[in-house]
Amino acid sequence: xxxxxxxxxxxxxxxxxxxxxxxxxxxxxxxxxxxxxxxxxxxxxxxxxxxxxxxxxxxxxxxxxxxxxxxxxxxxxxxxxxxxxxxxxxxxxxxxxxxxxxxxxxxxxxxxxxxxxxxxxxxxxxxxxxxxxxxxxxxxxxxxxxxxxxxxxxxxxxxxxxxxxxxxxxxxxxxxxxxxxxxxxxxxxxxxxxxxxxxxxxxxxxxxxxxxxxxxxxxxxxxxx
Numbered sequence: 001x002x003x004x005x006x007x008x009x010x011x012x013x014x015x016x017x018x019x020x021x022x023x024x025x026x027x028x029x030x031x032x033x034x035x036x037x038x039x040x041x042x043x044x045x046x047x048x049x050x051x052x053x054x055x056x057x058x059x060x061x062x063x064x065x066x067x068x069x070x071x072x073x074x075x076x077x078x079x080x081x082x083x084x085x086x087x088x089x090x091x092x093x094x095x096x097x098x099x100x101x102x103x104x105x106x107x108x109x110x111x112x113x114x115x116x117x118x119x120x121x122x123x124x125x126x127x128x129x130x131x132x133x134x135x136x137x138x139x140x141x142x143x144x145x146x147x148x149x150x151x152x153x154x155x156x157x158x159x160x161x162x163x164x165x166x167x168x169x170x171x172x173x174x175x176x177x178x179x180x181x182x183x184x185x186x187x188x189x190x191x192x193x194x195x196x197x198x199x200x201x202x203x204x205x206x207x208x209x210x211x212x213x214x215x216x217x218x219x220x221x222x223x224x225x
Contacts, residue, residue, distance in 0.1 A: 014175055020080045026059045034061050036203035037148075040214055041065055041119075044146055050114030053138065055103055056121035057081070060088035063096070074098045075106050103131060108138045115139075117146040122183050124176045132190040136219060145192070145217040150202065150209040152180045163208055170208070184213045193220035 034041075045065035054062060057074040058081055066072055072094065074085060079100045089096045099106055102125075116135045125131040135145050153159035163179035170179050188195045197215020204210055 014078075018175075019078045026081070026084075030059075030061060033202075033204060040148070044148065044214060044216070045117070048115055051112065052115045052117065053108065053113045055116065055118040055135075056124075057085060057098075059084035062117065062119060063088050063092055063094060066092075066094055068094055070094075072096045075101050075103055077102050103134045103138075108134075110137045111140050113138050113140060113143060115144050115146060119148040120150060122147065122149045123178050123181060124174070126176070128181060128183065128186050129190070132187055136191055139219040141219055142221045143219045145187075145219075146215075147183075147187070147197075147217070148212060148214045149181075149183045150179075151183050151199075151211050151213050153211045159207065159211070166208065179208055184215070187215075187217050190217075192217040194218045 041062065042065065045062065048065070048067060048070055051071045052066065052073070054072065054074045057063070057076050058078075063072075063085070074096060076082060076085065076098055077100055082098050082100070085096065085098055116139055122128055122131065139145060152163055167179045170177060184195075184197055184199075187197075195215065195217040197213045199211065199213050201210045202212040
């Protein structure tokens with residue numbers, strides 16, 4: 001399975017049988033990755049407060065880092081993920097709301113969310129720049145965008161050349177997932193007041209998706225987007 005969790009675009013492009021299979025696979029196949037990423041996620045998601053919007057939450061691997069005090073909304077376009085999300089929420093004693101939607105069509109009011117988060121989602125959105133602008137729009141002034149994403153390898157590296165060459169095929173296999181995105185640079189150029197992230201090699205067996213970034217972007221306190 002090329003993606004560790006379901007891409008946000010999956011429900012719009014995949015047949016029903018694939019959506020069902022992907023939901024089952026993502027609910028059962030990512031335990032090793034999540035265990036190895038637990039310390040990083042615990043650090044990134046510490047002290048979440050207020051209204052939290054998660055994009056493409058999949059089967060709910062990030063729910064254990066949420067608090068019962070959070071007002072959590074997940075936009076998950078694959079409807080067959082919803083049962084897994086609710087089961088996970090029930091296990092954790094969380095009250096959640098899930099919509100079968102993407103950020104582009106969910107009609108989230110501007111300046112309404114304290115936190116927007118996504119993990120392994122931005123590789124698959126049809127228009128990365130537009131998605132980041134929507135995230136900026138829906139955040140409250142001073143709100144935080146938290147992200148973990150796989151990205152293209154450094155310029156001039158052999159891995160980058162391989163990623164670029166295989167990207168068209170990978171998009172077909174991975175239901176829109178792109179190997180060639182410089183997501184960090186796009187976030188930096190999107191108008192946030194501050195952007196801080198680290199790069200690292202993720203604990204995954206497929207070298208093509210090892211390069212990762214993890215970080216926080218903050219909307220300006222005076223923003224009125």
